[in-house]
Structure formats: C-alpha cells, structure tokens
Amino acid sequence: MDERELVRVRARLEDFAAGIFAGLRRSDQRATGLRYLRGLMLDGRRKSMQPMAQRLGVDHQQLQQFLTSSTWDVAGVRRRLATAAVDLVTPQVWVVDDTGFPKDGKASACVARQYSGTLGKVANCQIAVSVHAAADAASAVLNWRLFVPESWDDTCVPGPDGKPANAHARRLRQQPVTLDQAGAKKPHVRQQVPPAEQIALIRRRRAASKVPDAERYRPKWLMALEMLDELAAWGLRPPLLTADAGYGQVAEFRQGLTERGIGYIVATTSSTTAQPGDAQPVEVPYAGVGPHPTPRYPHPARSLKDLALAHGADATTLVRWRARLPAPDRTPDRPAGELSGHFFALRVRPAGRVIRRGPHRGDDGVLPECWLLVQWPPDQHEPSDYWLSDLPADTPLAELVRLAKSRWRIEHDYRELKTALGLDHFEGRSWIGWHRHVTLTAAAQLFLTQLRLTRPKAAGQT
Secondary structure, three states: OHHHHHHHHHHHHHHHHHHHOOOOOHHHHHHHHHHHHHHHOEEEOOOOOHHHHHHHHEEEEEHHHHHOOOOHHHHHHHHHHHHHHHHHOOOEEEEEEEEEEOOOOOOOOOOOOEEOOOOOEEEEEEEEOOOOOOOOOOEEEEEEEEEOHHOOOOOOOOOOOOOOOOOOOOOOOOOOOOOOOOOEEOOOOOOOHHHHHHHHHHHHHHHHHHHOOOOOOOOOHHHHHHHHHHHHHHOOOOOEEEEOOOHOHHHHHHEEEEEEHOOEEEEOOOEEEEEEEHHHHOOOOOOOOOHHHHHHHOOEEEEHHHHHHHHOOHOOOOEEEEEEOEEEEEEEOOOOEEEEEEEEEEEEOOOOOHHOOOOOOOOOOOOEEEEEEOOOOOOOOOOEEEEEEEOOOOHHHHHHHHHHHHHHHHHHHHHHHHHHHOOOOOOOHHHHHHHHHHHHHHHHHHHHHHHHHOOOOOOOOO
C-alpha cells in the first residue's frame, strides 16, 4: 500500500489495532503498535526497522525499543489475533507447517545450519513452526514458535555418561570416516570441542539473544502439539487438522492428535507401515509363565507403498478438488480450469512400535483403523503421495481429496507474509524481538485479509 491507500482505510486500521492491542496498558505502546503495522503495510523493499522508520518519519530506536525491551505481552496479542482470525476466516481446517528464515551471521536467536524445506537444502537459517486457519477464500496465522536447534541447547551436550540430559536430543552418531588415496579408512579430521566449552558457548549465545531458560530443543511435531494446547486454552479448537509428511509420518504426532480429540488428514511417507483394514489379530499360545500375551497379527505390517501397489493403479478415480487459480497473464474472462488427479482410498491399520504400545490399542490387540488416501498419476509406475486420516469410514473419496489438498492456502500465507509484509526482514537478535515481529506481521496480514473479504476491489491488497 502507498500512503494514500493507507489514509483511505485509516479508520478501519485504527479500529482493528484497538482490538488487537487492547491488552497493552500504555497508550504509547498502543500507538507504536499501530505505527509498526503501518510500516509493515507501506510499500518498500525492506521491512526491517530502519527502512520502516524512514518511511514513517520516526526514529528507528522507537520501533526497536517497542520490539526488544518494551514490557507488552506478546502472548496476549497472539491470543486476540487468533480469536479474530478464526472469527474472520471460519476455517474448514487448521494447518501445521514450518518455514525457514535465511541468515548470514550466527548471532540471531536459534540460527544454525539446518535443513529448511523453504530453501530445499541445509543452510544457515532459523526455522519457525506455525499453525494456520484455512478456508477456500482466506487463511491466517494463529500461532508461531521459533525452533530451538540442539546447538542452542546446553542440555543436548552429552554428559560424562555419553547421554544428553535432554530426552529429545538425538543420540550422537559415531564419528564418520573417509577413505584415503589407497582406499583405507582414516578418521574424520573434525576437531571435537570439549563438552564444558560447548556448554559455555551455548549459554553465552542464549544469554546474548535472551532465549528463555524454559525454551529447549524438542522436535517440531511436539512444538505443534504445544501450540494446539495453547490455542485450546484460549478456547480455540480445529475443525480438522492437516500437515505435511514431516509431521504426518510421526506416529507420536498422530497419536497426540487422537488423544486431544482432534481429527486429522496428514501426509505421510511410502515407508510408513500398516496392516490391511480387514486384518485381524490371532491368539498367541500361553507359555504358562507371566501374563497372558496380547493377540498379534499373523503377518508383519507392510509399507503403505506395498499396500497401494497391491491395490493397483486400475483402482484410481479421477477427482477434481478445486478451481485452478488464474495465472497473472491470463485474461479475466478466460476460465482457468480445475485441479485434478487420480486417487483411491483404503482402510488400513497403522502399525509401529509407538502405536502398538499406545493407549488406543485394545486388549484384543486390534490396531485403530483409518483411511489411507493415495494419489497415483496415470503416467507413473507407483503412487506419488500418501495421506492418513481418521475421518469417518463413510467419508466420500472426493471429500478426502479436497481436505488433503487444503494446505495450498498456507503457501499463499508465507508468500504474502515474506514478500509483501517483511516476515523474514527482522534483523534483531533477540528471542522476544523475533516473536513480536512475526506476531505483528501476522496482524498486518489479518487486516489485509479483512479488507479483501469485505472490500474485494480495494487497492493495495496482494
């Protein structure tokens, strides 16, 4: 938006900001919050504090102090934002996802060399986990968390017994070896830093970035469950949850959703194991010692790929799930067509150690049943995508496909947040500053979404 367009919606923006910042006790904090929103929405290549302050005609230290050292409660603002987003979007699903923030240096909170799906490679970056509310017409962010890598957690450094205090930390792998010119193995030459020095370095980095002591490394799927619990404490529950295979392949994540009473349809990998839906466990002879054994399935669990291949490509059905978005160079009166693909769905019983030991397996040994949705393009020798869902057994195939494909809105969220609103332009180093910036960026996006839904032809909306 340019300054004139912001002036035209000034009254609406002030009303919106008054609701979002209602919990801020000081009037100067509420005024600076409104000013920061204006800075994020004003046209400009960079949305870091100095360029925004220059466009707004204020001292950038005012914005910096508001983000990094002011006393306002970011969790309260997130709660009001999430409530307003759910009321506005009326979501069909909630979506869990994560995104990367490339960084040049090492001082920003929780930056490390780690894999980013956004970048498609291992890079120096921050990773954020987010929860979104999504419908066909709109979507909005409900919650954010900055991922804490193991290299930012001193409890992940192995102790004298070789084990880290953090239960979620991965076990250290043996040092890799390389081959010399003669083909013989030689030790990897990377020098190991003594544990005491590692711990001291991590604690200095955490102190410099003001990472709260309670924030420790844990897997992203667990962070997602924590955010869902926080949203539930705010009175918000998803109608259905979907996520990509990075979350859906984790049995603990799916089980955590079931324990919370949250329905799901999540992508997974071809190597996930399951029993066919009609498989039944059989009694195991009692050896006469100890407790009676639980009935077991007579055959080992098979991969989802094997189950899909056994079902066959001939079982697929062409399903159209939504209209294709018009390309920028397409004339408005020319139809864009529909997105479609070939799918089938099977009833399966996901297996694995976590599920076998889980509370939802009965004393009769029967594993919980769910849907396996498979996409199999007709020109390929095997399926391309897999989903698991605990939706009712009478759910139509077209509905399964539509819900499985509903994650597309989230890519729109990330694109708008990053390219138009400066989500990844924050140059500060502090933990609280990062969380405040992304919260305010989500607020700016929600305001623009509100304008789009109520004034579709309003200018300046991407």
